[in-house]
Amino acid sequence: MLSEPLQNEFVALLGADRVHTDPATLALYASDETPKSCTPEAVLFPASHDHVAGIVAIAGRARLPITPRGAGSGNVGGALPTPGSLVVSFECMNRVLEFDPDNRLMVVQPGVVTDDIDELAASAGLMYAPDPGSGAYSRIGGNLAMNAAGPRAVKYGTTRDHVLGLRAVLGDGREIRTGSRTTKYATGYDLTRLLVGSEGTLALITEATLRLLPAPRRIASLRVCYSGTRAACEAVIRAMRQPVVPYALEFMDGRSIDAVREYGAAEGLPAGTQAILMVEVEGDDEDIPRHLAALEAALRGDGLLEVQSGFSKAEIAHLWTARKSLSHAVKKIAPLKINEDVVVPVGKLADLVAAIDDLGRRHRVPVVAFGHAGNGNLHVNIMVHPDDIDEMTRARACRLELVRTVLGLSGSLSGEHGIGSEKRPFVGLEFEPATLALMRQVKALFDPHGILNPGKKLPD
Known part of the structure; x- marks a missing residue:
């Protein structure tokens, strides 16, 4: 209990x-x-930068750990309190401080809902490119903390690529500004990119200057069905080699398709479909046919069963039915999913998918894989019953072997969800001791009292 x-x-x-x-x-x-859960000492709701600076000053003197929180929608424990900690919730810092269409930027507080940023940008013919699946409810501060992304990352990059500058409070109360309001910047060290993705362990971000882009005039979709996952993965390589960069390039494996069939959302899929690619292009009216033709030519090859195209909102929504239903469909397999957000080079995607199938069979657990194929980023969901001790033991072994497999394919533990507390035990498998030591030195420089989101990001 917090002292009086x-x-x-x-x-x-x-x-x-x-x-x-x-x-x-x-x-x-x-x-x-x-x-998991851990009861904090108190929950604080700052409304301004000065509030945050004051909270850190008080917490620093008392050596009280701080757990920053946006919407709490992350699935790796990034906003999970630690014993004796204060939760600092940014949901009341939800103002757009500046919208400057002429310079294609927006300055926001961390509690602004992500999709609201894109909606405001759209009113001036612009867009905020990062599009995490949680955008309708996640807060931009959480996206900044985890370097979140989404389907459009294949063309436009992750959150880090759309942040021009930040205002933040360090762990000893110092206030800093990073970056600039310009898209070209070569002065000083790039602390902006360091703080984005640091999961609140280096600083508490209180303002972000975001880069906006012209919104696409038109979008069209392809749903491409294959008889096997390797054929689909080889098509991804061909698609990413040609000059037309997709607006989205999503993958569903055979177990995903089985799940949506059982859910009743696979109407119209050809018999024998074992992998699906969802592909989108954007451009002017005259660009769309050319872009679709280039991608469709690249996607054709062995194992192709069907290509369906959609141009209107209704047609596009119909093609995406199976993919959009997936998060609900997998819940019918088992009540708990152990979600791994792994990423490998695109050329190794087929090897990863084959390894995932093998892991599921050998460890006797259902494994559903889908995600952002154009970036080599898959969401690997190990579906389990948490009250089944034997199944949980097998699932943990499957997870560890998956991590080692990904690293063996020159991949990484996380593409967009972050590390939080859940993936910390594996970070030492990806980085050598000298790199980890340097990261800890950076942490100590920004947070000398060690109060900012302890128990996250770096292993003990």
């Missing part, structure tokens, strides 16, 4: 309505999308 003197300090800074120690609020903020 400390609680009084926070109340004096924020006001009583922004400091909560009641059991109901503590329980609500004790977990994120992981099944």
